Amino acid sequence: MIRLLMGFVATVAFAIIYNVPKRALLSAGLVGTGALTIRLGAEYFEFSPVAGAFFGALFVSAVSEVLARAQKLPGTVYIVSGILMLVPGMSSLHAMRAFVAGDYWQGISYATETFLIAGAVAAGLVLAGALVRMDRRKQRAVQSQADD
Amino acid sequence: MNTHSHLLQTVKISLKAGALMLKNGAETARVEETIERIGLASGMKSVYSFVTPTGIIVTIASNEGQETRIYRMNDGLTIDLTKVAKINHLSRQYERGQISMREMEEMLRNIEQAKPEYPAWLRQLSAAVSGGGFTIMFAGAWGDFLPGSLCAGLSNYLMEVLDRRMPRFLAVFFAAFAGTLLAAILVRLGLGMNFYQISLGALIPLVPGLAITNSVRDLMANDLLSGVARSAEAFLTAFAIAVAVAVVFVLRIGGLMQ
Numbered sequence: 001m002i003r004l005l006m007g008f009v010a011t012v013a014f015a016i017i018y019n020v021p022k023r024a025l026l027s028a029g030l031v032g033t034g035a036l037t038i039r040l041g042a043e044y045f046e047f048s049p050v051a052g053a054f055f056g057a058l059f060v061s062a063v064s065e066v067l068a069r070a071q072k073l074p075g076t077v078y079i080v081s082g083i084l085m086l087v088p089g090m091s092s093l094h095a096m097r098a099f100v101a102g103d104y105w106q107g108i109s110y111a112t113e114t115f116l117i118a119g120a121v122a123a124g125l126v127l128a129g130a131l132v133r134m135d136r137r138k139q140r141a142v143q144s145q146a147d148d
Numbered sequence: 149m150n151t152h153s154h155l156l157q158t159v160k161i162s163l164k165a166g167a168l169m170l171k172n173g174a175e176t177a178r179v180e181e182t183i184e185r186i187g188l189a190s191g192m193k194s195v196y197s198f199v200t201p202t203g204i205i206v207t208i209a210s211n212e213g214q215e216t217r218i219y220r221m222n223d224g225l226t227i228d229l230t231k232v233a234k235i236n237h238l239s240r241q242y243e244r245g246q247i248s249m250r251e252m253e254e255m256l257r258n259i260e261q262a263k264p265e266y267p268a269w270l271r272q273l274s275a276a277v278s279g280g281g282f283t284i285m286f287a288g289a290w291g292d293f294l295p296g297s298l299c300a301g302l303s304n305y306l307m308e309v310l311d312r313r314m315p316r317f318l319a320v321f322f323a324a325f326a327g328t329l330l331a332a333i334l335v336r337l338g339l340g341m342n343f344y345q346i347s348l349g350a351l352i353p354l355v356p357g358l359a360i361t362n363s364v365r366d367l368m369a370n371d372l373l374s375g376v377a378r379s380a381e382a383f384l385t386a387f388a389i390a391v392a393v394a395v396v397f398v399l400r401i402g403g404l405m406q
Contacts, residue, residue: 003285010281010352013274017304018173018358019228019265036285073233076175076361080229084357089348090286096390100397125364 007036007085014081024077027067031082035060039086049088053117056086057124065132079125088117155192159208159215161253162186166197166204167219168260169235173227175362177369179204182239186252189243201377227358230265275353276301283342283349295331295340296349303327304353317388320354324392327351332396343400347393356385 011032015025035056042052064078095110162183170179179199187195187208198205204219235256242252264271279300280293303323310319327350334340359382367375 006281006284010278010285013278013281014357016266016274017271017278017353019226019230019271021230021233021265072237074174074178074229074236076173076358076365077229077233079361080173080357083361084352084355087352087355087357089282089352090344092386092390093344093348093393096393097397100394122360122364125361126368129365129368 003040004033004036008033011081011085014084015077018080020077020081021073024067024071024073027071028078028081031060031063031067031078032085034063035082035085049091049113050116050120053086053088054120054124057083057121058128059124060086061125061128062132065129075129083121083125086117086121088114091117154190155208155210155212155215157249158187158190158192158210159206159217161249161256162195162197162208163204163206163217163219164256164260165235165239166199166206167221168256169232170199170201170204170221172231173229173358173362174232174236175365175369176200176371176374177366178232178236180371182236185239185243189239189245190249199371200374201381226264228264231259231262234259272301272305275304279304279349279352281349282352283345286345286348289341292340292342292346292349295334296346299327299331299334299346299350300353302330303350307354317384320385320388321392324351324354324389325395327354328393328396329399332400347396351389351393354385354389356382359385 008029012025012029014032015028020028038056038059039049039052042049042055060079060082064075064082067073067078068075091110092114095107095114098104098107098110165186166179166183169182170176176199180197183197183199183204183206184195187206192208192210194209196207202221204221205216206219207214207216209215238247238252238255238259241247242249247255266274276297280297282300283292283296284290303326306326307319307323310322313319328347331340331343331347331350335343335346340346359378363375363378363382365375366372366378
């Protein structure tokens, strides 16, 4: 519980660093908390952290697009701080420690985990975002051909 | 106002709106769309824009002729998503004819000169709080909240100060180095318990969250050039942080800090 609360506080703090509009602060914080819940849930039920990161990012992106339409703000506003909850911080720190200590095998295994998590976050963002945006891209393509 | 100066005015305003949005952290597709929207709403025949993280090219044609302008971005550090949202809203109002071009120019100038949504001290404070929050989030003990905030505040402050004097990646390196070093010192002095959690808190304000978000969104919108450029930015920043952490680890393992 305390971890979730801290996640909320940290997300709102990030939103302030990026100067997110005031009326989006609360929802941005909730997006971050949701992402953290998924991540910790994956940890708790012993799923792979990669899956946790993927579904967390999927959640962040999908909810952000919905909120962006509801509050008429750019979707970036919600994604930026929510995505930071999914940063593979611990595994990257452990990777650097292992590399510095000369334990390359362990370093590579931590680094692989880091890259997989980062890739999963990107994949989750792309998947949800691409689905929501399909209609808009079509319109733009048609419009630019109509010029000249 | 004759028509040619109307064309020039449109180019100037759409370029200004686009540049402001890009500087404050908008993604490429949104900037291009805004420029297009302003141009077409001003009754221009066709509008072409090419936006990258380092510059904007706009060509607008009307019945009288055409104009091309280039804007070279010199990026500031302060990202202000509120300004992006405001300009976005402004261009839509203009498109619906709710405000005139002169009014929009005036409002753009106001937005450009406006202070960020939150004062600098509040942003510093929230950087510190986010660092402390992260420390707890990664199962650190309550006693680690203050050291985590302290280190995060230090690295964020250094980042803002150093970024004016040196290349971005070097500034990130020094900020990350100072933050992690402070974490190591605090743990050594017995003021903090978990070194990893505290240094994670120290590093988190430096993580290039906006570059990651925007690179993904750009790649998704088929703006490959901007997407790759921004992911390179994110990767280099992460690399700078990693090297700084490695240096501190070397110091720790070398016995200076043990």
